[in-house]
Amino acid sequence: MAITQPIVAPASGRRRSAWPVARDQRRTGILFVAVPMLLFLIFAVLPMVFACYLSFTDFKFTSAPVWTGLRNFELLLRDRIFRIALRNTAIYTAGVVPTGMALSLLVALLMNQKIRGIVVYRTAYYLPVITSTVASAVVWMWMFASDVGILNALLEAVGLPPQRWLMNSRLALPSVMFMSVWRGLGYSVIIYLAALQGIPEHLYEAAEIDGAGAWHRFWGITLPLLKATTFFIFVTSVIDSFQVFGSVYVMTQGGPGYATTTIVHQIYLNAFKYLRMGYGAAMAWLLFVIILGVTALQFALARRWVYYEGEA
Amino acid sequence: MIRRAVVYALLAVLAGAMLLPFAWLLRSSLCDEATVIRPLESLRDVLPPALHFENFVNVFRSIPFLLYLRNTVLITVCSIVGTLVSSSLCAYAFAFCRLPYRNVLFHAVLATVMLPGVVTMIPTFILFRELGWVDTFKPLIVPSFFGSAFAIFLFRQFFLGLPREVIEAARMDGATALQTYRRIVLPMSRPVCVTVALFAFVGNWNDFMGPLIYLNSKERWTLQLGLNSFCGEIVDQTNLLMACAVLILIPVVLAFFALQRYFIRGANMSGLKG
Numbered sequence: 351m352a353i354t355q356p357i358v359a360p361a362s363g364r365r366r367s368a369w370p371v372a373r374d375q376r377r378t379g380i381l382f383v384a385v386p387m388l389l390f391l392i393f394a395v396l397p398m399v400f401a402c403y404l405s406f407t408d409f410k411f412t413s414a415p416v417w418t419g420l421r422n423f424e425l426l427l428r429d430r431i432f433r434i435a436l437r438n439t440a441i442y443t444a445g446v447v448p449t450g451m452a453l454s455l456l457v458a459l460l461m462n463q464k465i466r467g468i469v470v471y472r473t474a475y476y477l478p479v480i481t482s483t484v485a486s487a488v489v490w491m492w493m494f495a496s497d498v499g500i501l502n503a504l505l506e507a508v509g510l511p512p513q514r515w516l517m518n519s520r521l522a523l524p525s526v527m528f529m530s531v532w533r534g535l536g537y538s539v540i541i542y543l544a545a546l547q548g549i550p551e552h553l554y555e556a557a558e559i560d561g562a563g564a565w566h567r568f569w570g571i572t573l574p575l576l577k578a579t580t581f582f583i584f585v586t587s588v589i590d591s592f593q594v595f596g597s598v599y600v601m602t603q604g605g606p607g608y609a610t611t612t613i614v615h616q617i618y619l620n621a622f623k624y625l626r627m628g629y630g631a632a633m634a635w636l637l638f639v640i641i642l643g644v645t646a647l648q649f650a651l652a653r654r655w656v657y658y659e660g661e662a
Numbered sequence: 663m664i665r666r667a668v669v670y671a672l673l674a675v676l677a678g679a680m681l682l683p684f685a686w687l688l689r690s691s692l693c694d695e696a697t698v699i700r701p702l703e704s705l706r707d708v709l710p711p712a713l714h715f716e717n718f719v720n721v722f723r724s725i726p727f728l729l730y731l732r733n734t735v736l737i738t739v740c741s742i743v744g745t746l747v748s749s750s751l752c753a754y755a756f757a758f759c760r761l762p763y764r765n766v767l768f769h770a771v772l773a774t775v776m777l778p779g780v781v782t783m784i785p786t787f788i789l790f791r792e793l794g795w796v797d798t799f800k801p802l803i804v805p806s807f808f809g810s811a812f813a814i815f816l817f818r819q820f821f822l823g824l825p826r827e828v829i830e831a832a833r834m835d836g837a838t839a840l841q842t843y844r845r846i847v848l849p850m851s852r853p854v855c856v857t858v859a860l861f862a863f864v865g866n867w868n869d870f871m872g873p874l875i876y877l878n879s880k881e882r883w884t885l886q887l888g889l890n891s892f893c894g895e896i897v898d899q900t901n902l903l904m905a906c907a908v909l910i911l912i913p914v915v916l917a918f919f920a921l922q923r924y925f926i927r928g929a930n931m932s933g934l935k936g
Contacts, residue, residue, distance in 0.1 A: 382755035394774050398785075404784065460669050460676075465670065470677070472922075482911075483870050484868075484890050484910075485907045490683060491893070492904065497701055500686050503701070532683070537929060540929040541929065585776075589778060592778070593780055627784055630784055631784045634784055637778060637781070638778055
């Protein structure tokens with residue numbers, strides 16, 4: 351096993367091309383990457399293509415897919431329940447994402463005040479993140495319970511009328527959203543906190559010398575320097591929110607009526623309960639197009655308000 | 663002074679609200695059948711008259727908890743191993759080997775994080791069904807051997823921070839890539855291995871949709887599926903349901919307390935991708 355190229359010490363830390371590279375290295379490198387890449391193709395790209403094909407077919411496992419053209423999409427347009435699912439998912443996203451982001455920024459700002467016992471607070475906010483969907487749904491169902499739940503006991507303690515939460519078709523979706531904010535908060539808090547700790551202290555000192563108050567320092571320094579982080583959290587939470595399923599499935603099964611059914615819940619029911627694979631695939635592709643469109647829009651708008659460090 | 667008091671008060675109230683569900687869960691899991699469904703008349707009722715630790719034992723009698731536990735552990739352990747091996751190898755190539763289109767490929771891998779998993783769910787299910795893998799653990803284990811984008815990213819970032827001289831020295835001594843990876847790089851990479859393993863552990867332990875779609879027979883169910891069906895079956899034993907939820911939470915919570923800084927580091931790294 352010989353090194354076939356002349357050995358040149360790397361001139362700077364950045365230039366990797368000056369590395370001594372044996373032929374073996376390149377071959378193994380390709381092998382290391384090729385295997386995951388091939389499987390990545392099989393599990394990410396090919397299914398996408400196949401899903402697209404399926405969405406134009408009728409497929410129930412009993413026989414080969416039957417090409418039906420745009421029929422699935424026509425049905426989808428007329429599907430009243432799917433329209434409700436679309437609306438519920440939109441409401442869910444529009445509610446959970448901004449609320450979660452604002453709350454997590456608030457908590458991160460509070461935790462960034464050089465406070466004692468940060469580990470305790472961090473634990474309190476992060477525990478829901480590692481709690482499984484089923485376990486959190488089970489606990490929250492029990493908290494929401496009309497007669498014996500603690501939430502109604504708390505409401506009554508402050509003199510408010512008790513609610514039927516998950517049983518009330520107008521309150522069910524907000525209740526699920528409430529739980530989702532609780533569950534997702536800690537993750538954004540951790541990311542915001544790290545970003546806050548990365549803001550150089552001297553900026554604040556300079557601003558203070560110039561007479562800027564706390565409010566001005568927040569709007570002038572903190573918020574602008576958090577733009578990249580905010581953008582990241584925004585994009586990933588929107589993608590996650592559009593795919594909400596587990597909490598709805600366990601807590602309400604989409605009900606009462608269709609009050610909490612979501613797009614993925616409908617995909618699950620159609621594809622895996624009614625075995626209408628083609629129809630489910632059409633829904634999934636529509637969801638993909640929606641998510642892609644929203645993400646692309648976010649990136650396009652981001653040029654106006656996000657800049658990364660190092661860019662002028 | 664007042665400002666600090668406000669900060670502490672706000673933080674404490676919010677943290678209390680975050681922990682309230684856990685307190686309620688714990689309280690309900692320790693009640694007897696009658697107390698757990700008794701409405702709270704006053705604040706004193708929050709503390710149950712007696713603590714029933716035997717609820718945790720009774721869970722094992724009400725549902726095949728040990729069987730579900732065995733299934734979950736099997737899936738989780740295999741998935742952790744798969745993720746560690748495949749992702750670290752792939753990341754090694756991305757970090758140290760000369761490859762055509764290395765950066766393009768790496769960004770393609772990262773971009774898959776943005777793909778909604780739902781779109782590939784149906785075709786993947788059909789594929790596994792054709793392979794006869796439905797109602798086996800394979801669909802839940804095998805994909806982890808193909809690497810996960812997040813784990814590859816974590817490994818690559820860590821590898822790039824390793825001292826280059828050591829790796830170069832190994833190469834000059836004639837070590838092959840595989841030898842360098844196994845003898846030099848991996849032994850130095852314990853922190854990132856722990857982080858990746860932790861995230862794989864929590865992800866698989868808590869996974870609901872995967873088992874829900876692929877595992878039909880009850881004897882192959884995972885804990886999460888068991889808890890979900892327990893929730894539908896048992897109406898008059900809420901205390902046992904809550905005790906079951908507590909038992910399922912314990913391993914994850916213990917892992918979090920023992921390895922908190924690895925969790926935080928991983929969560930922060932995921933923020934760096936943006």
